[in-house]
Structure formats: structure tokens, C-alpha cells
Amino acid sequence: xxxxxGVKDADPAKALADGSAMDVWRRMIAAQGGDPDAELPxxxxxxxxxxxxxxxxxxxxxxxxxxxxxxxxxxxARKEDPVQAGAGVEMHAKPGDTVTAGQPLLTLHTDTPDRxxxxxxxxxxxYDIGAEGTDFKASPVVLExxx
Numbered sequence: 001x002x003x004x005x006g007v008k009d010a011d012p013a014k015a016l017a018d019g020s021a022m023d024v025w026r027r028m029i030a031a032q033g034g035d036p037d038a039e040l041p042x043x044x045x046x047x048x049x050x051x052x053x054x055x056x057x058x059x060x061x062x063x064x065x066x067x068x069x070x071x072x073x074x075x076x077a078r079k080e081d082p083v084q085a086g087a088g089v090e091m092h093a094k095p096g097d098t099v100t101a102g103q104p105l106l107t108l109h110t111d112t113p114d115r116x117x118x119x120x121x122x123x124x125x126x127y128d129i130g131a132e133g134t135d136f137k138a139s140p141v142v143l144e145x146x147x
Contacts, residue, residue, distance in 0.1 A: 040086075041084075041085035041086035042086050042109075043072075043084065043086035043087055043088075043109035043110050043111050044086075044110075045109070045110050045112070045113045045116075046107050046108065046109055047108040047116045047120070048104045048106070048107050049104070049105050049106040049120070050101075050102050050104055050105060051093075051099040051100065051101055051103045051104075051105050051129060052101065052129065053101050053129045054100045054101045054129075054132060055098070055129045055130050055131050055132045055134060056096065056097070056099070056129065056130045056132065056133070057093050057095050057097050057098075057099050057105070057127060057128075057129055058095060058096075058128045058129065058130040058136055059095060059127055059128040060091075060093075060094065060095050060127045061126040061127065064122050064123065064125070064126035065089050065091075065122075065126060067122040068089055068108065068119040068120075068122040068123050069087065069088045069089045069119075071118040071119040071121075072084070072087040072088060072089070072108055072109060072110040072112075072115050072116075072119045073087035073111065073112060073115060074087040074088040074089075084110060084111050084112070086110075086111065087109055087110045087111065087115075088109050089106055089107070089108055089109070089119075090106065090107040090108075090109065091105075091106055092104045092106065092107065095136065095138060096136045096138060099129060105127065106123065108120075108123075
């Protein structure tokens with residue numbers, strides 16, 4: 001995003017490490033009339049999705065995970081639909097990470113436990129684990145530029 005905006009000399013890792021990114025975030029919340037010190041909402045229910053095998057996480061489909069988050073209540077199909085502020089998906093591993101069978105990959109969060117079944121349908125098949133030692137090469141972040 002920085003590159004697309006023409007910002008060439010910014011270091012996001014440095015801004016996160018030195019706390020300046022948090023300062024900007026807090027100012028953005030306050031500028032919109034929010035309280036940057038307010039506690040964030042936490043969903044009442046959680047379900048942990050664990051690795052089915054040991055090896056290298058070679059794929060994690062962002063679309064499928066987004067659908068799972070939506071099904072948990074983090075988004076809406078129509079503008080009239082309610083949104084659960086604490087709903088979503090917490091990632092514990094990313095593609096390229098070595099994982100062990102039974103290790104948490106994702107935690108699903110919702111206030112409505114009936115939603116887990118539908119979210120798990122979206123998560124099923126959303127990731128691949130290659131054999132230990134699998135050579136992982138990340139896909140490019142930018143696939144193409146359209147002028």
C-alpha cells in the first residue's frame with residue numbers, strides 16, 4: 001500500500017516496533033469520535049481449528065477465511081444485517097510456517113455457536129500442509145498492475 005501511494009522511504013516494521021503506528025491508530029480513532037482506550041469487544045464463543053498433519057503450511061486461502069469470518073458474524077450480506085463486533089478469525093500460522101499435527105492454526109470467534117458449523121464448512125479445504133521440509137515460495141503480493 002505504501003508503494004502504491006508513492007511512499008518509498010517508510011519502514012512499517014520500524015513504525016510497529018517503535019510504537020509510532022499505534023500513536024497514529026489512536027489519533028485516527030479519536031478523530032472519528034471514538035475512545036482509543038475503550039476495551040475491544042470479545043466474542044463469547046471460540047472454536048480452535050488445528051493442523052491435521054505435521055509439515056509446512058503451503059496454502060491458506062484468504063477468500064475462504066473471509067467467508068468463514070462473515071459466517072461467524074463479522075460481516076453482513078445486506079446492510080440491514082447485524083454485525084458482531086467480536087466475531088472473526090484469529091490466525092496462528094501463516095503460509096511458510098512449519099506446523100505440527102494438533103497445533104492451532106485458526107481460532108474462530110462468535111457470540112452465536114450455531115455459526116461454527118457454517119464457518120467450518122468454509123475453512124474445510126482452505127489450507128494445505130506439505131510434507132516436512134517442503135520448499136515454500138510465497139506468491140507475489142501484487143499479481144498485476146492495471147494502469
